[in-house]
Amino acid sequence: QVQLVESGGGLVQAGGSLRLSCAASGPSLSGYVVGWFRQAPGKEREFVVAIGWNGGTTYYSDSAKGRFTISRDTAQNMVYLQMNSLEPEDTAVYYCGVRSGRILFTSKSVGYAHWGPGTQVTVSS
Numbered sequence: 001q002v003q004l005v006e007s008g009g010g011l012v013q014a015g016g017s018l019r020l021s022c023a024a025s026g027p028s029l030s031g032y033v034v035g036w037f038r039q040a041p042g043k044e045r046e047f048v049v050a051i052g053w054n055g056g057t058t059y060y061s062d063s064a065k066g067r068f069t070i071s072r073d074t075a076q077n078m079v080y081l082q083m084n085s086l087e088p089e090d091t092a093v094y095y096c097g098v099r100s101g102r103i104l105f106t107s108k109s110v111g112y113a114h115w116g117p118g119t120q121v122t123v124s125s
Contacts (some may be wrong), residue, residue: 001096002026006087007018008103012086016082020081020119022096029053031102036070036081037109046097047107049081059105063089072106086123093118118121 008020020036035050049070050059058070069082079096097112099105 001028004096004098004114004116006094006096006116006119008081009121011122011124014087014123014125016086017082017084018086018121020083020085020094020121022079022081022098022116023075024079024098029074029098033059033099033105034072034079035059035097035099035107035112036079036094037097037112038090038094040092043092045109047109048094049085050105050107052077052105057105059107061107083121086121088123088125091121091123093120 003025005023012018027098029079032053033050037049038048039043047061049064049068051070051072067085095118096116098114100111100113
């Protein structure tokens with residue numbers, strides 16, 4: 001079973017940047033989509049960005065376009081989320097997740113079977 005651990009969260013001022021990391025261990029991620037989601041208090045988990053492990057195709061939510069960049073290192077089994085121009089509305093726990101099968105991308109969190117414990121991102125105004 002895939003195991004994921006996120007890191008890199010913290011407190012940052014509005015306009016600042018953070019780089020989140022997701023370390024994956026276990027079976028190969030070949031053929032899977034890996035996504036970053038976030039969940040603010042009292043809200044549902046929402047899609048941020050995702051990447052196809054093999055070809056590197058990327059998928060972005062409207063809120064992430066132009067500010068966030070997802071990348072992966074297949075040799076190190078790592079996925080990164082570079083977040084720039086952060087806003088207080090970006091405050092949330094950020095999770096990386098692996099799609100439940102070698103199937104097409106979805107932005108729905110129910111379509112991801114494996115999750116890390118999350119990392120807190122707090123953006124102050």
